[in-house]
Amino acid sequence: MAANFDLSNLALKAVCPNNEILYDDKGLPSVMVKIPKLTYAQLGLGSSQATHPAFIVNGQEVDAIYISKYQNIVHNGRAYSLPGQDPKTSINFDTALKACTDKGAGWHLMSRAEWALLALWCKNNGTMPKGNNNYGKDHSESNYIAIPTLREADGKINRVATGTGPLTWSHDGTPSGIWDLNGNVFEWVGGLRTVYGEIQVLANNNAADGENPQTAASTLWKAINASTGELVTPQGDGRTAGTVKASWGSGKWTYTTNAPAEDTTYHGCTLESVECDGTIGDAAKFVLQALGLFKYDATAGAYGGDYIYMDVTQAERSFNCGGNCYYGASAGVFCADGHSSRSRADGGIGFRSAFVQLPSA
Numbered sequence: 001m002a003a004n005f006d007l008s009n010l011a012l013k014a015v016c017p018n019n020e021i022l023y024d025d026k027g028l029p030s031v032m033v034k035i036p037k038l039t040y041a042q043l044g045l046g047s048s049q050a051t052h053p054a055f056i057v058n059g060q061e062v063d064a065i066y067i068s069k070y071q072n073i074v075h076n077g078r079a080y081s082l083p084g085q086d087p088k089t090s091i092n093f094d095t096a097l098k099a100c101t102d103k104g105a106g107w108h109l110m111s112r113a114e115w116a117l118l119a120l121w122c123k124n125n126g127t128m129p130k131g132n133n134n135y136g137k138d139h140s141e142s143n144y145i146a147i148p149t150l151r152e153a154d155g156k157i158n159r160v161a162t163g164t165g166p167l168t169w170s171h172d173g174t175p176s177g178i179w180d181l182n183g184n185v186f187e188w189v190g191g192l193r194t195v196y197g198e199i200q201v202l203a204n205n206n207a208a209d210g211e212n213p214q215t216a217a218s219t220l221w222k223a224i225n226a227s228t229g230e231l232v233t234p235q236g237d238g239r240t241a242g243t244v245k246a247s248w249g250s251g252k253w254t255y256t257t258n259a260p261a262e263d264t265t266y267h268g269c270t271l272e273s274v275e276c277d278g279t280i281g282d283a284a285k286f287v288l289q290a291l292g293l294f295k296y297d298a299t300a301g302a303y304g305g306d307y308i309y310m311d312v313t314q315a316e317r318s319f320n321c322g323g324n325c326y327y328g329a330s331a332g333v334f335c336a337d338g339h340s341s342r343s344r345a346d347g348g349i350g351f352r353s354a355f356v357q358l359p360s361a
Contacts, residue, residue: 033176039052079099130183197245199288260312
């Protein structure tokens with residue numbers, strides 16, 4: 001088995017040097033992309049040499065994380081990253097989470113910290129990926145190459161097989177990259193939610209440890225102090241004093257410490273149009289920027305028109321990212337949709353597993 005493992009990885013690395021085949025506790029493979037530890041500065045977030053939170057698990061830094069190269073399928077209740085597959089959909093948040101953590105220690109549902117890391121890297125390196133966001137092709141491309149796996153009743157392409165699009169659909173524009181972060185299907189992410197509009201997270205990338213619960217009642221969920229950026233224990237109703245909350249008005253989301261105005265539905269706007277009012281300090285803004293929830297670059301069009309959606313009317317709303325086959329220009333690696341309950345399961349939402357070598361205590 002070890003010889004086959006080595007030969008498989010050698011063959012893969014001959015074409016994709018940063019790719020590895022990782023095996024789970026059942027001995028079954030997933031194709032993963034290794035992302036070495038990066039600082040804020042390396043991601044275009046100022047000059048800080050501090051490590052991005054995606055590489056901090058349970059208070060300790062890790063040297064790398066491994067992201068599924070492809071949107072996942074499910075086999076015998078476990079998640080797998082394989083090429084040329086119809087990605088698993090109609091799966092709710094908790095089931096997707098379990099399909100990842102059941103693979104063994106270090107396996108987890110891709111976290112928002114990890115997703116933001118990739119988005120920031122793509123932007124900083126000028127490789128914002130395209131994808132299946134316009135019925136089989138990207139809204140900005142005239143042709144599609146990907147292999148259809150599902151069609152609409154009118155014949156339009158819905159989903160496509162994982163990794164079968166052109167190189168522009170890879171996060172780094174090469175065969176070594178991560179595919180389909182833009183479109184095809186939305187993807188559940190862990191470690192981020194809203195409670196009546198209050199932004200809540202698991203600290204750093206603690207969502208990468210399956211032993212850290214992400215249940216609705218978990219005490220690991222923390223709110224963000226709007227002045228210091230520190231994580232604080234929320235009071236549970238989205239009204240914690242002095243924490244970051246999202247409020248809708250004048251056609252855009254604004255982060256504020258004030259309780260969101262009563263609303264009746266969810267809304268979306270481009271990430272670049274999201275604002276912070278005067279109650280949000282620079283430290284809190286930086287936390288939001290590191291999570292890809294607030295702009296760092298004020299240049300028009302810097303985030304490709306990608307949208308952020310939220311719902312401030314509910315006790316808990318989870319996030320899925322990237323867009324699907326009909327989101328057009330609003331889809332993309334910075335697209336985040338935070339209006340779904342954790343029980344939602346439909347054909348437009350899938351997921352992606354990730355792996356980290358958990359630090360010893």
